[in-house]
Amino acid sequence: MGEVLVYVDHVDGAVRKPTLELLTLARRIGEPVAVHLGAGADTAAPVLAEHGATRVLAADASEFADYLVVPKVDALEQAVTSVNPVAVLVPSSAEGKEIAARLAVRIGSGIITDAIDLEAGTEGPVATQSVFAAAFTTKSHITKGTPVITVKPNSATPEAAPAAGTVEQFAVTFSEGATGTKVVARTPRESTGRPELTEAAMVVSGGRGVGAAENFNIIEALADSLGAAVGASRAAVDAGWYPHSNQVGQTGKQVSPQLYIASGISGAIQHRAGMQTSKTIVAINKDAEAPIFDLVDYGVVGDLFEVVPQLTEEIKVRKG
Amino acid sequence: MSLRIVVCVKYVPDATGDRHFAEDLTTDRDAVDGLLSELDEYAVEQALQISEAADDAEITVLTVGPEDAKDALRKALSMGADKAVHVEDDALHGTDILGTSLVLAKAIEHVGYDLVVCGMASTDGTAGVVPAILAERLSVPQVTLLSEVKVEDGTVTGRRDGDAASEQLQASLPAVVSVTDQSGEARYPSFKGIMAAKKKPVESLDLSDLGIEAAEVGLAGAWSAVDEANERPARTAGTIVKDEGEGGKQLAAFLAERKFI
Ligand SMILES: Cc1cc2nc3c(=O)[nH]c(=O)nc-3n(C[C@H](O)[C@H](O)[C@H](O)COP(=O)(O)OP(=O)(O)OC[C@H]3O[C@@H](n4cnc5c(N)ncnc54)[C@H](O)[C@@H]3O)c2cc1C
Numbered sequence: 001m002g003e004v005l006v007y008v009d010h011v012d013g014a015v016r017k018p019t020l021e022l023l024t025l026a027r028r029i030g031e032p033v034a035v036h037l038g039a040g041a042d043t044a045a046p047v048l049a050e051h052g053a054t055r056v057l058a059a060d061a062s063e064f065a066d067y068l069v070v071p072k073v074d075a076l077e078q079a080v081t082s083v084n085p086v087a088v089l090v091p092s093s094a095e096g097k098e099i100a101a102r103l104a105v106r107i108g109s110g111i112i113t114d115a116i117d118l119e120a121g122t123e124g125p126v127a128t129q130s131v132f133a134a135a136f137t138t139k140s141h142i143t144k145g146t147p148v149i150t151v152k153p154n155s156a157t158p159e160a161a162p163a164a165g166t167v168e169q170f171a172v173t174f175s176e177g178a179t180g181t182k183v184v185a186r187t188p189r190e191s192t193g194r195p196e197l198t199e200a201a202m203v204v205s206g207g208r209g210v211g212a213a214e215n216f217n218i219i220e221a222l223a224d225s226l227g228a229a230v231g232a233s234r235a236a237v238d239a240g241w242y243p244h245s246n247q248v249g250q251t252g253k254q255v256s257p258q259l260y261i262a263s264g265i266s267g268a269i270q271h272r273a274g275m276q277t278s279k280t281i282v283a284i285n286k287d288a289e290a291p292i293f294d295l296v297d298y299g300v301v302g303d304l305f306e307v308v309p310q311l312t313e314e315i316k317v318r319k320g
Numbered sequence: 321m322s323l324r325i326v327v328c329v330k331y332v333p334d335a336t337g338d339r340h341f342a343e344d345l346t347t348d349r350d351a352v353d354g355l356l357s358e359l360d361e362y363a364v365e366q367a368l369q370i371s372e373a374a375d376d377a378e379i380t381v382l383t384v385g386p387e388d389a390k391d392a393l394r395k396a397l398s399m400g401a402d403k404a405v406h407v408e409d410d411a412l413h414g415t416d417i418l419g420t421s422l423v424l425a426k427a428i429e430h431v432g433y434d435l436v437v438c439g440m441a442s443t444d445g446t447a448g449v450v451p452a453i454l455a456e457r458l459s460v461p462q463v464t465l466l467s468e469v470k471v472e473d474g475t476v477t478g479r480r481d482g483d484a485a486s487e488q489l490q491a492s493l494p495a496v497v498s499v500t501d502q503s504g505e506a507r508y509p510s511f512k513g514i515m516a517a518k519k520k521p522v523e524s525l526d527l528s529d530l531g532i533e534a535a536e537v538g539l540a541g542a543w544s545a546v547d548e549a550n551e552r553p554a555r556t557a558g559t560i561v562k563d564e565g566e567g568g569k570q571l572a573a574f575l576a577e578r579k580f581i
Binding site for chain 2: 011068069070073093094095097098100101102104105106109110111112113114126130131132133134135136137138139140141142143144145177180181182183184185186187188189202226234244245250251258259269270273276280281282284288293294295296297298299300301302303306307308309310311312313314315318319
């Protein structure tokens with residue numbers, strides 16, 4: 001079996017969960033080799049090793065933080081040249097997809113984005129995608145070059161598979177274009193203490209029916225009673241009630257949790273594009289005709305200001 | 321010097337329609353009405369605002385697509401773009417991201433540009449990587465996924481709201497920009513705009529005009545192949561109850577039964 005490069009998404013060596021999912025998927029098609037760019041490789045290595053990375057190729061340089069995307073493409077391209085992998089897997093974040101796409105052009109390879117599953121096939125890895133707002137699933141493979149595939153969060157359950165995870169430092173020679181787009185300022189997103197939306201096992205979302213920014217506290221209270229992440233429809237985001245980083249849908253985050261609870265959300269196609277693949281779907285809406293009810297496992301036709309607080313209370317009681 | 325802006329737009333099947341695949345597993349473009357991708361309207365809008373702030377600017381809207389795709393160009397022209405370029409060729413049927421971006425890049429070079437503006441993603445394919453690939457192919461800075469953008473003195477600046485942080489970006493022209501649906505609502509074409517659009521020039525190009533071989537594009541030239549496409553089984557109908565005062569408790573019982581509590 002050949003080696004599979006897995007691009008590590010991390011914050012100063014704290015590996016984000018989608019990378020562990022990728023390592024698990026990578027083992028289906030070859031031996032995972034992690035590529036860690038930026039500070040913190042020594043912190044990340046044990047976690048990567050625990051999930052199957054045989055080697056951790058690490059490079060650190062200020063360019064990775066100071067300039068957009070291209071320095072990371074340069075590094076990954078170099079890693080591809082030295083490893084000659086059977087595939088390259090990258091987490092499907094906005095940045096991950098851009099890195100993967102530019103890499104594909106550079107190494108003369110095809111690309112598949114936003115895979116939700118991956119398996120070995122006779123003509124290389126076969127990727128499953130969810131398309132047309134999750135109305136269809138497709139299976140595709142790459143026909144030219146080294147397959148470059150980006151994979152969405154929550155596509156697999158990370159499995160422990162201890163491997164060596166030997167850290168090998170490498171120095172990157174940056175291309176002329178590496179310094180083209182300068183990051184002049186960076187404001188880290190404030191942590192809410194709640195789970196990450198795309199990674200959460202449960203998501204509780206509010207829409208236009210929530211009515212006001214201050215009313216989102218009842219959505220948050222329900223989320224906290226379950227340990228869930230908070231989401232919002234675009235109508236709620238556009239109204240300024242909740243941050244765009246919490247938007248679920250075509251132009252927000254695509255989530256696929258075990259449980260999705262929609263309150264005061266009608267279920268427009270663009271919203272469904274972001275949550276339709278959730279395992280269990282629950283909705284609270286005062287309009288019995290709302291399209292969201294076509295998707296639900298359980299729906300309550302009623303006023304969310306009555307139903308949601310009662311639900312939160314009952315969860316607290318049941319949890320003791 | 322005039323600021324030359326090229327806006328890349330896509331003609332897509334209406335997302336609210338019943339979208340399907342054709343027999344060859346390409347997007348079925350006949351079954352559902354097409355339109356200018358809503359996400360590209362944001363690109364046209366930002367191009368118009370940049371042009372209005374500049375002393376002198378010219379906006380060319382560019383699309384690669386079948387005959388009907390002219391509708392998308394017309395819409396952008398009626399919003400206020402100056403001229404249009406339509407790349408149309410039978411050999412393009414089934415072209416993937418890499419092929420499409422190759423054609424776009426050649427056409428952009430053919431037109432001449434200081435700034436390329438794209439939407440954040442198409443509403444049908446939704447990959448969102450064409451802008452980054454264009455920057456790679458054109459060897460110019462990539463300033464993408466902006467919720468705010470400004471062009472001044474040959475420099476483009478903008479705010480990119482990422483997963484972990486919000487970043488302020490800066491690059492020199494020429495550059496490729498993409499804007500999100502947070503960048504500001506697109507204007508509606510005025511009656512005057514719609515009338516004026518009818519007289520604006522639309523240049524048609526085929527692959528040979530751009531020096532591209534048919535084998536580099538199309539379904540046969542694609543870098544990936546779709547092996548199967550299956551309609552997702554309809555979700556089994558769930559239980560729907562009307563709240564008679566106990567709705568929250570009933571819901572909690574359901575969640576407990578499914579082991580979420
Ligand atoms: C290109 C494009 C991209 C888009 N991307 C996204 C996206 O990423 N995410 C997204 O969400 N949308 C997106 N949209 C917008 C989408 O089309 C809808 O407009 C949006 O999802 C509507 O949000 P909503 O359901 O909260 O609001 P509405 O559709 O207004 O629904 C509100 C619902 O709340 C219910 N309600 C009201 N009061 C109460 C109450 N007291 N108790 C219970 N129920 C109540 C109503 O019955 C109604 O069903 C996009 C649109 C376009 C064109």
